Amino acid sequence: MAKVSIPTIKLNNGIEFPALGYGTWLGLNDKMEFEITDARKLQDALSYAIDIGYRHIDTAHLYRVEPEVGEVINKKIKDGVVKREDIFVTTKVWHHHHKQADVEVAVRDCLRRLNLEYVDLVLVHWPMSISQEGVDENIDYLETWRGFEEVLKKGLTRSIGVSNFNIEQMKRLLANCNVPPAVNQIEINLNLGQKELVDYCQSKGVVVVAYSPFGTMVPSRNYPDSPEPKMDNPTMLSIAKKHGKTVTQIALRYLYQRGIVSIPKTVTKSRVLENASIFDFQLDDEDVATLAQFDNGFRTIRPLFWQPYENYPFDVVLGQEHEDIPISLLKWKNGVNGDIE
């Protein structure tokens, strides 16, 4: 069987963090309902990923697949493929659980669904706090963070971090915490370089993790009017050819050379191998300069329906503030397991 060797990056608490992980968000379908049909494929692909050497898995309460992810991890431990301490598991706390006292309940629920005694990293999924009814709870993320510091102290997780925090939110959090976040997980890809935020986080010892690392490059995300590069972009093809790699591998390698950890998602086994086979070549300065030119600030993930909420972290697009939040992001009605928590 093919094997991959994925290097690690040290977090600010000394823990080694694999520089590439396996993403588990299966997405929403056209009706904005949770896409459950791929759950079995996800389990097969994740099982293969661990077999070939992936040691970092990114999931979340939102994704509704914690039980399926935990099942695979526990099976691999039982079968002797890995030890628990060799696997780095990240999960995330959703908007509904931002009160300080709710954080522990939420994390214990994640552990129960994952069937694990601890996770390696828990993230504040987004800085906003929104109830299941869509009401703005106006809870300061500094309060939420105190709950995170408590679950760390209790050993429910080995590290704590944030996701979708902008630069002002990072500054405020770093100035008002006892334990600094180990990670900020944000969208980064060729269209959205996030240079200022990445530089700031890295200067403070916060490791940056890139979600949606392919942006709209891949066919499933090829939205109308989304910018280049697509997978047939001649510039990308020429850099890929020069290194004997694929266009998607060039996109991931570029992030790695920026010191960024990426968590590509795929339920396709050949891509599981492809995405992790990026640690045996080097982009040169000319490639890096060329790739940097694709950065135009385009966001793949732009949840306009959260714009009116306090602490929404992105620039507001005027005139589109009144979209309803999809029910699937409010109430857990249609999870793989009918999970309605």
Ligand code: NDP
């Ligand atoms: P990705 O950029 O990982 O893209 C996933 C898509 O790319 C899938 O359609 C997949 O298809 C396809 N794909 C994967 N590899 C290849 C390849 N080598 N060649 C061609 N197509 C490929 O997007 P995600 O939005 O899923 O982001 C990755 C992970 O980041 C998520 O799964 C989740 O864990 C996390 N995330 C976190 C967020 C947050 O708010 N913190 C927000 C969004 C994501 P297929 O599966 O069919 O192979």
